[in-house]
Structures are given as C-alpha cells and as structure tokens.
Amino acid sequence: YKRVTVKSLVDMKQTGEKISMLTAYDFTMAKIVDEAGVDVILVGDSASNVMAGHETTLPITLDQMIYHASSVIRAIDRALVVVDLPFGSYQSDPREALRSAIRIMKESGAHAVKLEGGKEIKESVKRILNAGIPVMGHLGLTPQSIYKFGTYTVRAKEEEEAEKLKEDAIFLEKTGCFAIVLEKIPAKLAKEVAESVSIPVIGIGAGNGVDGQVLVLHDLLGMTHQFNPRFLRRYMNLYEDMTQAISQYVEDVKSVDFPSEEEQY
Ligand code: KIV
Ligand code: NA
Numbered sequence: 001y002k003r004v005t006v007k008s009l010v011d012m013k014q015t016g017e018k019i020s021m022l023t024a025y026d027f028t029m030a031k032i033v034d035e036a037g038v039d040v041i042l043v044g045d046s047a048s049n050v051m052a053g054h055e056t057t058l059p060i061t062l063d064q065m066i067y068h069a070s071s072v073i074r075a076i077d078r079a080l081v082v083v084d085l086p087f088g089s090y091q092s093d094p095r096e097a098l099r100s101a102i103r104i105m106k107e108s109g110a111h112a113v114k115l116e117g118g119k120e121i122k123e124s125v126k127r128i129l130n131a132g133i134p135v136m137g138h139l140g141l142t143p144q145s146i147y148k149f150g151t152y153t154v155r156a157k158e159e160e161e162a163e164k165l166k167e168d169a170i171f172l173e174k175t176g177c178f179a180i181v182l183e184k185i186p187a188k189l190a191k192e193v194a195e196s197v198s199i200p201v202i203g204i205g206a207g208n209g210v211d212g213q214v215l216v217l218h219d220l221l222g223m224t225h226q227f228n229p230r231f232l233r234r235y236m237n238l239y240e241d242m243t244q245a246i247s248q249y250v251e252d253v254k255s256v257d258f259p260s261e262e263e264q265y
Helices: 006-015 027-035 061-073 096-107 119-130 142-148 160-175 188-195 238-254
Strands: 018-025 040-043 080-084 112-114 135-140 179-183 201-204 210-217
Touching: 027 040, 027 061, 027 096, 027 160, 027 188, 027 210, 040 061, 040 142, 040 210, 061 080, 061 096, 061 135, 096 112, 096 119, 160 179, 160 188, 188 201
Parallel strands: 018 040, 018 210, 040 080, 080 112, 112 135, 135 179, 179 201, 201 210
Antiparallel strands: none
C-alpha cells in the first residue's frame, strides 16, 4: 500500500478526488476500515459515546484516547490516522495543548491531531504545528461545546455565526492546518468554505460541496439505532443482524445443537 499523508490529501483536493474518512477505535475494526480503502481514520472522541456509553464526548480522557489510538495504529497499513484531543486536554493553555498532542503522537504513533474551535484556540494550534505535528481543525457543531449550544441542531444558520465560521476556516488554513472538518452546517455555507480555502474540507452533515465525507463507523454499520440524523446513511443494519445471530447462538446452546459432533474433539 501507498500510505496516505497530509500531502496526499491536499493533492486530492487539487485533483478533485473526494476524501473518505471514518472513525475507528480498536484494532479489529481499524484493520477492516484500512483494508477497505478508507483514506483517513479518525480516532474520534465519539469513542466516549460509542465505546464507553457516555451521553457526550466530554468525559473521555487523554489516556483513554491514547489507548484507542494505539490499538488503531497497530492495525493500519495505508490510512492516515488522526486523533481527537479530548475535552480538557488543550483548552486551558497552549503549553498543555502541546503536551497533550505530544503524548498522543509519542504514545500511540498517530499521524495527526484534531482540535475543535477557531481563533479561540489560536496559540494552541500554533504551538502544536511548531512542534511538527499536523493539525486538523473542526468547526460548526463542535460536540465538546454541547452545553454552550444546548442542542445538537444545525449550526451557523444565522449570518453572524456563519461569518465567524468562514473567518475561522481561513484562519485555520493560514495558521497551517492541513484540513478542516465541518459538522452539521448548511450545505451552501460548507461549499462556500471549501471553495475559499486550499486545504481539504471534510464534512459530516455538511452537504456534497466539500472535499470529503466523514461518518462514525458504528452509525454507518447500523450498530447504533437510536441516532437518526438526516445526514446519516446506514450501509448495513448490524444491530438487527447481530441480535439475530446472538439469539440464535443462545438458542443453539440451550438446545445443545451447538456444539455438534464435528465441532468437538
Ligand atoms: O469524534 C468524532 O467522531 C468526530 C467526527 C464526527 C468528525 O469528531
Ligand atoms: Na470528535
């Protein structure tokens, strides 16, 4: 495999090849995602919801993110692996932000980090970039700020927030970020942003006028079934298929159908 790099992503934007990105949090899943040809694997802090069952992304710790990231890194041959800096590991001061980013890079072997926010995290982004660590931005519905928003509805529908988002995207590009995630904003605004910067813009609930798409793996596979935003396309219904397979196993154990003659020594 030819490895995906931050450079190849920028090249993809230039040639118009869309970027595919998916989350993964463990070795077994990451191996499948990588072999299926996904360009970027995000070790998202959505692990807080998907893996740990928390209601928000806020509780997951830096140590837990490093555990997930190192499991993913051991599985991949091709994809670029980006890891979220979790809530509380970068907001209080730029030096702490750099220390957190360095821990992720050293202890997991990841290739880049992602931080939520625009100008307000300027110094942190600069410090991390100065250390040679690639940074992906994340604007729009930034789930670490959910208690400020109060709702998971579409962001930047109003002029003021849309203007700030546009400025933040240009700011992140100028500062040196290699890509930006835009989450749950109007498609028209996302397209405008993608056209205004030369770095790739990867959307989730941001329409098809951007340079790539990202989804949470467990949502795409239909393993989660109580989360139904409009932007989510389910490619499987694993929740049902797995429930069926596992109930069948229970039945087979109870009826002593399993193990059969051929399945014993
Ligand atoms: O944590 C995550 O899964 C994310 C994506 C939804 C962009 O940040
Ligand atoms: Na995230």
